[in-house]
Amino acid sequence: MISSVPTSPGTGRKRPTIRDVAREAGVSYATVSRVLNGREWVSPESLKAVQDAIARTGYRANPHARSLATGRSGSVAFLLTEPQHLLFEDPNFSVLLRGVAQALSDRELTLILMIAATEKERARALDYLGGRHVDGVLLVSPHSGDPLLARLVRAEVPIVACGRVLGHEQAISSVAADDRGGARAAVEHLLSVGCRRIAAITGPQDTSGGVDRLGGYLDVLAANGIEAVPERIAHGDWSRESGAAAMRLLLDRAPDIDAVFVASDAMAAATLPVLRAAGRRVPEDIRVVGFDDTGVAATTDPPLSTVRQPYDRISEEMVRLLTDVIGGRTPLAVTVPTTVVLRQSSPG
Amino acid sequence: MISSVPTSPGTGRKRPTIRDVAREAGVSYATVSRVLNGREWVSPESLKAVQDAIARTGYRANPHARSLATGRSGSVAFLLTEPQHLLFEDPNFSVLLRGVAQALSDRELTLILMIAATEKERARALDYLGGRHVDGVLLVSPHSGDPLLARLVRAEVPIVACGRVLGHEQAISSVAADDRGGARAAVEHLLSVGCRRIAAITGPQDTSGGVDRLGGYLDVLAANGIEAVPERIAHGDWSRESGAAAMRLLLDRAPDIDAVFVASDAMAAATLPVLRAAGRRVPEDIRVVGFDDTGVAATTDPPLSTVRQPYDRISEEMVRLLTDVIGGRTPLAVTVPTTVVLRQSSPG
DNA sequence: CTGAAAGCGCTTACAG
DNA sequence: CTGAAAGCGCTTACAG
Incomplete structure (x- = not known):
């Protein structure tokens, strides 16, 4: 059966519309609409009549008609531009996804995963x-050079990114952890427990997290009159494999290091087997501190000291900011604080 | 500025509609619609004129108007009913998510994650x-008792499940791996390499995967005249923690087992540290075979022998079936074959 | 092959 | 407080 009239599939019965409810309640359908949208100017009697009629007919608003009339879809995209494998191996994304799904659901908004x-x-x-x-x-983990970003900005799509979008700071609202401050605290901790030859494994340098976490590391060295040695810095791309490779490189180029600050837990976790294979004990021979505290950190062997990002605050703020931007407000950058969490890989 | 007219946000400029395109092309807007929908009955000249006009105006169809007129949304929900932690710790879900996203995208359908x-x-x-x-x-990993399922069926929502939905086989289309056959092959392998006291860790018994994989195990024992010993069977819920707990229980109740068939890789991976802690060598003292081959299997220590599910086929078939059901076709159950993959945890 | 017209089911000023 | 009416931007028989 082909029909242009949307029906309950299978039954061929038409779904009740706002007109059916109005007839049933003995009011105009404008009044039904007012009740539906919780507007003022509805008498208690009409309200009750409409509510009863809705219950009796099993009425449900047609979302498409509503969207057409209002110009709003009621949904928000969670856009993932990283190579797919990161979605699965970096818990960062799933934790964020979960938090955002929650915050969106609280506001009756729907999450569309792209x-x-x-x-x-x-x-x-x-x-x-x-x-x-x-x-x-x-927008999750945006890379500054991404042409998709520029196009989205040109199309004037409301966007909120997790992490500042380098080069689009004015146009794109963002929520970020205090990456630089967190990195500083982590490296200061290492210094305070006696480490002097501290290495760093960075994130990609076209992301604010990658840049700022390295920045914090350099800040502390400079503030303490310690020279930053290029051989002690290796770059990763957030993936586990890149963390392992960076660790191998460091052991090769700067075998005398006594600590390594890693820009993410996923990469930090991957350094552990490499160090074990190289015969280095953690933390006795070399200390390891990660970043994120996504959950993996507590389950590695040994458990990782790390910098905790408040993911619940981050996702909540992202959604709040996005509704602001959708409502026409100007872009904003929000920074949330981080805290150092000490575990076996570098005890206090 | 408040306006009921949807505008390009920021600019306040209205987006071009089908009427603007029609005027620009010098045809009626019905003709524009025909071009948009690739229907017959459009002259080459009109076609060209409309295409040019679309390019010039930057026209894009309003999805809400289209949905209202057609009764179709062009989107599909990926519904996850498991407790949230499984999304992150069981790679099954993410692998499926990725495959489905791909298959949907190929058909110009949008994935809504719920x-x-x-x-x-x-x-x-x-x-x-x-x-x-x-x-x-x-529907991913449906449990038969779930009241949400019954309600969805009553609301006549087109559904395709991954795994048969016990009790709703007639109403809900499903795509499943050959769970029973795969389990049989795995246990036969263990038998063929000399194991005689084979234990099993199952999945939840209100899922077809949980039931059928246990069924395959029992089949093989029966076929070979081996008595099924209750002490050698422990139940898990797909989570890693449940796999570890089940392994501890088995070691306690049936310390003489020489192999264990585990209904998922995530649970099987979790048995490895437990066995190591108990001083049992894998595979020398005890063999372990998992199910899924999601990717973790190859990275555990030792790598897991397992039963591979063809995830790409499964997600592809799920999407194909769903479009069938949406189109009004009757429910169907599709089963795809599995293959045993041998690695270090139980070599051939 | 093409156009005029009805219809999809809502929301929202506007006039009472 | 309420109703009649216009409008959101499409699709699709229907009549040419």
């Missing part, structure tokens, strides 16, 4: 987001 | 899905 890893997916994402299927976009 | 873990989220999910925001639902 993975834009391949070229084709990226083109489709731009089309979709630019076509106003969603009211706004939550 | 996590229905808390009571509140479940109520909202029912509301949302029953309200026809989406054209259909992809």
Whole structure:
């Protein structure tokens, strides 16, 4: 059966509309709409009549009609632009996803997950987001050079990023942990327990997290009159494999290091087997401090000292900011504090 | 500025509509619609004129208007009803998510991720899905007793599940690996290499995967005249922690076992540290075989022998089936074959 | 092959 | 406090 009238599938019965409810309640359908939207100017009697009629008919608003009339979709995209494997191996993303899903649900907003890893997916994402299927976009781990970002900004899509978007700070609201401060605290801790030859494994240098966490490390060295040795700095891309590779490189180039500050827990966790294989004991021979405290940190062997990001605050703020931007407010950058958590890989 | 007219946010400029394109092209807007939908009955000249006009105006169809007119949303929900922690610790879900996202994207369908873990989220999910925001639902790891399922079926929402939904086989289409056959092959392998006291760690018994993988294990014992010993069977819930607990229980109740068949890789991976702590060498003292081959299997120490599910086929079939059901076709159950993959935890 | 028209189901000023 | 009416931007028979 082909029909242009949307029906309950299977039954062929039409769903009740606002008119059916109005008839049932003995009021105009404008009044039903007012009740539906909780507006003022409805008498108690009408209110009751409408509510009863809704219950009796099993009425449910048609979301598409509503969106057409209001211009709002009631949904928000969670856009993931990292290569797909990171979604699975870096707990950062799933923790954020969970928090955002929660915060969105509290506001009756729907989460649309978009993975834009391949070229084709990226083109489709731009089309979709630019076509106003969603009211706004939550951007995870943005890289500054990404052409998709510039296009989204040009299309004037409301965006809030997790981490500042280098080069788009004015146009894109962001929520970030205090990456620089957290990194400083971590390295100061290492200094305070006697480490003097501290290495660093960074995140990608086209992300604010990658840049700022390295910045914090350099700050502390400078403040303490310690020279920053290039051989003691290795770059990763957040992936576990890159963390392991960076650790191998450091052991090779700077075998005398007595500590390593790693820009993410996922990468830090990957350094542990490398160190064990090299015969270095953690923390006796070399201390390791990570960043994130996503949950893996507590389960590695030994458990990781790390810098905790308040993920619940981050996701909550991202959603709040996005509703602001959708409402027409100007972009803003929010920074939330971090705390150092000490475990076996570098006890206090 | 408050306005009921949707505008490009920021600029206040209205987006071009189908009428603007029609005027620009010098045709009626019905013709523009035909071009948009690739229908027949459009002359080459009109086609060209419309295409040019679309390019010139930067026109993009309003998805809400289209949905209102067609009764289709163009989106599909990926519904996750497991407690949230499983999303992160069982790679099964993320692998499926990735595959489904791909298959959906190929058909120009959008994936809406819904996590229905808390009571509140479940109520909202029912509301949302029953309200026809989406054209259909992809159900991951359904438990037979779940009241949400019954309600979804009553609301006649098109559904395809991953794994048969016990008790709703007639109403809900499903795609499942050959769980029973895969389990049989795994246990036969253990038998063939000389194991005689084979234990099993199952999945939840209100899921088809949980039931069928245990069934395959029992089949093989029966076929070989081996008595099924209750002490050698422990139940898990797919979580890592449950796998570790089940292994401890088995070592306690049946210390003489020489192999264990585990219903998922996540649980199997968790048995490894338990066995090591108990001083049992794998595979010398005890062999371990998992199920899934999600990727973790290859990275454990030692790497896991396991039963591989063809995830790409599963996600592809789920999406195909769902479009069938949305199109009005009757429910179907699809089973895809599995293969045994041998690694260090139980070499051939 | 094409256009005029009805219809999808809502929201929201506007006039009472 | 309430109703009639216009409008949101499409799709789709229907009549040419």
